[in-house]
Amino acid sequence: MGSLKAYRFRIYPDAKRQKEINQRIILAQRLYNKILERVKEEYRKGEKSKVNMATFNKYMQESINEDKDFLKLYSQTRQEVFMRLIKAYANFFRRVKEKKHGKNTKVGFPRFKSIDRYYSIVYPQDNGSFSIEKERKTDLLRVSRIGRMKIDMHRQMEGTVKTLTIKKECRKYYAIFTATNGNNPTEVNDINPVGIDMGLNNFVALSDGKTIQKPKFFKQKEKRIAKWQRIVARRKKGSKRRQTAKEKLQKEWNNVTNQSNDFMHKLSDKLVNEGYTSFAVESLNIQNMEKNHRLAQSIQNASWNRFISMLSYKAESAGMGFVTVPAKDTTQECNRCGSVKKDKDKLTLEDRIYNCSACGLTMDRDVNASMNILKRGRAGLARTNAQGDICLYHSTGRASSVEELRTYSAVPTEEAPTFR
Ligand SMILES: [Zn+2]
Structure with missing residues (x-):
């Protein structure tokens, strides 16, 4: 398997676009919290063994049914929320296990994400949800349903870009691209x-x-x-x-x-x-x-x-x-x-x-x-x-x-x- 490489660039959305981004971040966070709330409920009932991928899936579906606003998120963003939850949950159980085996580990249930802890939305490359355009000497990032914004591309990306994550940190916005195989894999001689x-x-x-x-x-x-x-x-x-x-x-x-x-x-x-x-x-x-x-x-x-x-x-x-x-x-x-x-x-x-x-x-x-x-x-x-x-x-x-x-x-x- 090839390696994943991430590139991070500052972006400069205007007020209108900032609002669009913020809305989606808040939505993603709400979805995360909503599902986590249900998982916690189950856990308290002592049904922890029942919380698996399928359960998460079900909660995700139910949350979307209850609040159609979540459909405004790209399915990739929803998927990302999902994966984060699974990871947080898996880590939680790993810590529980370690504690049982005598390790001095803090066992905390996955935390509800507050706005400043949850601050990213994810876009896929392959359906054209984003692209980089050049206007005179300025690089512009175009994101579907959000619009165009200036991006500070201070270095060249290598490999195939797979995803874009838009992140907010202390009022600043960043675009993070993941690309596979920066140092492109040696092409295999096609003999078979x-x-x-x-x-x-x-x-x-x-x-x-x-x-x-x-x-x-x-x-x-x-x-x-x-x-x-x-x-x-x-x-x-x-x-x-x-x-x-x-x-x-x-x-x-x-x-x-x-x-x-x-x-x-x-x-x-x-x-x-x-x-x-x-x-x-x-x-x-x-x-x-x-x-x-x-x-x-x-x-x-x-x-x-x-x-x-x-x-x-x-x-x-x-x-x-x-x-x-x-x-x-x-x-x-x-x-x-x-x-x-x-x-x-x-x-x-x-x-x-x-x-x-x-x-x-x-x-x-x-x-x-x-x-x-x-x-x-x-x-x-x-x-x-x-x-x-x-x-x-x-x-x-x-x-x-x-x-x-x-x-x-x-x-x-x-x-x-x-x-x-
Ligand atoms: Zn024949």
Whole structure:
């Protein structure tokens, strides 16, 4: 994994922008305190064992439902609040443990943050929420929904900028950028590229024929989620019992998310350490995802997106290439002769084997797809994005992913990924 580097510059927002920033800082702080309050309540009730990631998630969701103002915060800022809470809470329990083992440690419950202790908001780079612009000789920081302000860039940033944190300290404002791999990782010689397909029968299939099984917990959780979905649907709208069922359902979701995060961290670690030198994956478009009503598939799609962001980040940090390719027909195309199945000839969800009527190729459907993905990735790199349909991937989505990746936590799964 590459290193993270932080750069700190003074910024000069005018009165109007200061107000905007301050509002968001106060909001973030209110959210932090609100969730912490609930955690404390639980703790006092002696239910400390129940406060886990899922509980935090639930409290976060409830807080947002109660106060829509929190939606004004970027999800990354909310995520950051979340991670801070988890960290504070984990530290608290570490201190409790140390005390038990006779260490002379002060055990204080995580403190409520007052304005001067909580003073930052976070922005992701990849959705264009901020940028640096030059106007004549002045550097300007543009932040979405806040505006532009002068920034004192006294040094050059190196590496890929991942996040911006705006911080207030004693009435002064600062922009802190995190960048990965200031001293760019040595580019890995691309001698062993691999295509990865999100499998139907497997969690993923690789173009070298390896497959990674879906962990068992997916199946178990699917059943429970399906059960609670039915119960919610059955109960009367607006009733208390329906609300209870909804909460149960949310809990199951959070649970599967935590477990799958853990699984995917292990899997992405394994992949970047397995001797591959670059990765090609298919891009899932959101519309397709939503159209798909099969529960199992929607759970897996959600996981897949998180998996892509983990893998791309880890691959980039290690100096390996990472591309996404269009997903169209990766399943229906023969990777040997290129013919594409049409109409009633198409593979259905039930078909596990790809049989090419043109050239006679017979192989696992997911592996065939992953080989197509690899091919498209290679072609795309060769064309250097000439047609714009293949894009280089710069780690997806949630900007706090850097923080998230470093704060390895979640509920550990029993099942580590195994290659077959
Ligand atoms: Zn063929």
